Amino acid sequence: MIALLGAALVVAVAVLVRQRTQARTLSAQLEAAALEQQRLQQSCARFAPAYVIDRIATDGIESSAERKEITALFADIVGYTSLSERLDAPVLAKLLNGYYQRMSDAISAHRGHVSTFLGDGILAYFGAFEPNPWQSDDALKAALAMRRALDDYNRELEADQLPRLAIGIGLHRGMVLAGLVGSRERTEYACVGRTVNVAARVQALTREHSVDVLLTEEVRARLDPSFRLRPLPATPVKGIAEPVVTWTVTESA
Amino acid sequence: MNTTLNQTEWETCWLPPTRDRELEALAKREYGMVPPNLRYLVHCPWAVRASMLLNPDRAVLAHLDFGLSDLLGLIVSQENSCRFCFAIANYLLRVQGMSDERIAELQAQLAKGALDPRTTAAVNFARRMSRSQPAAGAADRRHLREAGFSTEEVLEIAFVVAFLSFVNRLNTIPAIPPGELERMPDRWFFRLMRPLMANVVASHRKRGQPIAPAPARSGPYAGVVQAFGGLPAGEALAQTLDGLFAPSALSRRCKALLMAVVATGLGCRASLDESRRLLAAEGLDEGVAGRALKHLHAPELDAVENLLLPFARDTIWFQPSPMQRRARELSAQLTAAQFVEAVGVLSFANALCRLAPAVMGPPDGGIRGQA
Numbered sequence: 001m002i003a004l005l006g007a008a009l010v011v012a013v014a015v016l017v018r019q020r021t022q023a024r025t026l027s028a029q030l031e032a033a034a035l036e037q038q039r040l041q042q043s044c045a046r047f048a049p050a051y052v053i054d055r056i057a058t059d060g061i062e063s064s065a066e067r068k069e070i071t072a073l074f075a076d077i078v079g080y081t082s083l084s085e086r087l088d089a090p091v092l093a094k095l096l097n098g099y100y101q102r103m104s105d106a107i108s109a110h111r112g113h114v115s116t117f118l119g120d121g122i123l124a125y126f127g128a129f130e131p132n133p134w135q136s137d138d139a140l141k142a143a144l145a146m147r148r149a150l151d152d153y154n155r156e157l158e159a160d161q162l163p164r165l166a167i168g169i170g171l172h173r174g175m176v177l178a179g180l181v182g183s184r185e186r187t188e189y190a191c192v193g194r195t196v197n198v199a200a201r202v203q204a205l206t207r208e209h210s211v212d213v214l215l216t217e218e219v220r221a222r223l224d225p226s227f228r229l230r231p232l233p234a235t236p237v238k239g240i241a242e243p244v245v246t247w248t249v250t251e252s253a
Numbered sequence: 254m255n256t257t258l259n260q261t262e263w264e265t266c267w268l269p270p271t272r273d274r275e276l277e278a279l280a281k282r283e284y285g286m287v288p289p290n291l292r293y294l295v296h297c298p299w300a301v302r303a304s305m306l307l308n309p310d311r312a313v314l315a316h317l318d319f320g321l322s323d324l325l326g327l328i329v330s331q332e333n334s335c336r337f338c339f340a341i342a343n344y345l346l347r348v349q350g351m352s353d354e355r356i357a358e359l360q361a362q363l364a365k366g367a368l369d370p371r372t373t374a375a376v377n378f379a380r381r382m383s384r385s386q387p388a389a390g391a392a393d394r395r396h397l398r399e400a401g402f403s404t405e406e407v408l409e410i411a412f413v414v415a416f417l418s419f420v421n422r423l424n425t426i427p428a429i430p431p432g433e434l435e436r437m438p439d440r441w442f443f444r445l446m447r448p449l450m451a452n453v454v455a456s457h458r459k460r461g462q463p464i465a466p467a468p469a470r471s472g473p474y475a476g477v478v479q480a481f482g483g484l485p486a487g488e489a490l491a492q493t494l495d496g497l498f499a500p501s502a503l504s505r506r507c508k509a510l511l512m513a514v515v516a517t518g519l520g521c522r523a524s525l526d527e528s529r530r531l532l533a534a535e536g537l538d539e540g541v542a543g544r545a546l547k548h549l550h551a552p553e554l555d556a557v558e559n560l561l562l563p564f565a566r567d568t569i570w571f572q573p574s575p576m577q578r579r580a581r582e583l584s585a586q587l588t589a590a591q592f593v594e595a596v597g598v599l600s601f602a603n604a605l606c607r608l609a610p611a612v613m614g615p616p617d618g619g620i621r622g623q624a
């Protein structure tokens with residue numbers, strides 16, 4: 001009888017120890033997963049504002065959408081199509097990567113966020129991640145920094161006997177719908193609306209006006225007056241009823 | 254140490270540690286030891302004193318329990334990516350006997366949102382207030398009251414978060430080295446000496462007592478101080494503001510400009526109005542002040558002001574390493590006293606601009622008006 005009780009006790013203790021070990025393992029796994037989630041949230045903050053990540057975690061993707069005022073910067077390489085036909089693919093890729101890196105650095109240095117690379121184009125936002133009352137100045141400073149960075153890059157390209165690059169940059173400020181958008185398979189934090197389209201269209205006007213940077217009246221109105229600007233004739237733009245008045249910059253603040 | 258923060262990029266501190274007998278003696282009286290950041294900050298004595306005066310352990314909390322205040326220290330330091338303050342918060346929890354596993358569990362519970370509703374409400378409020386995107390306000394205070402916190406506790410929670418917003422920046426901007434503090438809890442002598450250290454910490458931790466409301470204050474940011482009437486935290490805030498605006502390395506006008514830039518960046522109406530009143534009192538033309546705040550420079554300002562204004566905005570939302578690199582470039586163009594004082598002013602401005610909307614103003618007429 002005593003032996004039986006003893007055996008039962010040993011079995012009970014063994015079961016208890018095993019359950020406790022399992023519980024500990026589960027708890028450790030849960031903690032590790034939670035910490036991993038936290039790390040992931042921190043990493044995600046590079047791609048979308050931290051509060052948006054939090055909101056998505058609790059309320060889902062649709063909750064991330066909001067209206068806000070931003071300045072959009074759209075940049076494009078002049079004559080990219082012919083350039084891409086002339087160069088071998090690896091050379092072209094190297095040239096493009098060097099260009100993207102330098103332009104991204106110039107944008108980040110002035111508190112802009114590169115949203116996407118569209119072929120040879122770059123779309124960046126100012127004031128999308130954090131409220132930024134100085135976004136117009138920042139965007140134009142970024143454009144000027146891109147101009148300087150491209151000059152430096154062109155010297156390197158020339159030394160490597162590669163063709164020089166020229167760019168057009170368009171800036172426009174206005175309201176957008178900002179949030180995570182996309183399909184089930186691919187989603188990104190983006191600003192959607194007329195503001196972004198106008199920035200792209202204004203960028204296209206740089207060819208017509210033979211300048212590298214163009215900005216709209218909405219940007220100019222909030223700019224530091226020490227930037228030296230030159231007005232350009234109002235020009236019709238696809239999708240906009242009235243001809244668009246633009247300005248180019250001749251000197252930095 | 255089990256944390257995601259010790260992987261955060263952090264520059265090497267470029268400020269030479271300097272001894273100051275008076276401040277070190279004060280620290281020993283207050284903490285029983287000299288905190289490792291003190292020698293980097295001695296060029297701005299009022300900021301060092303403020304870091305002790307406002308410390309929740311130093312008789313400023315009359316209602317909030319220390320356990321919650323410690324937890325907020327962990328949360329807000331993590332939120333602000335302050336490795337130094339996070340290491341201190343972790344160190345203090347370890348000194349008090351909490352195991353590394355328990356701290357990790359706490360972090361995991363925070364990440365999972367598995368805390369009790371009252372603590373969760375306080376944590377959410379702390380995160381919202383420190384992020385200030387948008388600022389914490391009446392609705393957030395209401396959530397805290399609904400979770401069971403008294404009006405005084407709500408005020409003290411806001412005060413603790415503001416204190417942490419201050420010290421996090423004070424230690425992050427000049428990249429105060431966190432390494433030794435991060436490694437300390439794993440040292441054998443720490444384990445050996447822990448009970449003794451726990452005694453030292455406990456003996457220097459003091460609860461505050463409610464005080465008689467002070468007569469109406471007329472100095473800078475009187476409204477924020479007034480919101481804490483009857484609480485020791487209000488007195489600590491008033492003394493800190495007096496220290497900040499006393500004659501020192503930076504002019505009063507420069508300090509008001511820095512506070513105004515932070516208020517503009519954070520959209521804090523109360524702080525902006527206050528700093529513009531200060532600028533007018535200092536004789537700065539309203540148009541010049543407007544231009545300076547709109548474009549972060551003005552030809553009418555002096556060289557130091559024009560250097561500091563663009564940097565002020567970098568302290569609002571930041572990644573430590575890029576901000577520290579900019580701070581190092583800036584410090585090369587200033588005296589040590591000017592640079593460290595700018596760090597102090599900007600750190601406190603960030604705290605005030607987060608505190609003001611959290612304890613004052615519309616739509617409920619201020620926290621004391623709440624049922």
